[in-house]
Amino acid sequence: MTISVKGKSVHFDDRYLHVELEDSRLISTPMAWYKELQEASFKELSNYRFICRGTGIEWPGLDYHLSIESMLRIDV
Template structure:
């Protein structure tokens, strides 16, 4: 069995966006880049809302208060997109 170990270098240093991607710079010098389409709340947010982020989870997470979005470096490193909401069947 594998247990995730906390790596202090995986703390968030900076967050930035392009038109279609989210990039997170880590304290150890790595940069994680993922498609913005993986995170619909961020995709549809304004540049101002995207720019208003805060460190969370001891520096291992990012919180956007204006759109109530939270991401972790662990999830980003695993390549985990946001869960898709299923629509209820309407008869």
């Protein structure tokens, strides 16, 4: 059985990208992992939308897409 991880809202600060999930969990990953987002302005970061039935995030002005599931993976 596959369970989709769906986003509810996106928040960020100078160190972390935070995604609140529909089930109220919060995922936080370092902004340093996302060079394009780290270099973006507050206005650009604030302009996001959920895509793929809530399983991904798009920043149209940056042409940047992020899978929420990828935030849960640890690539060593």
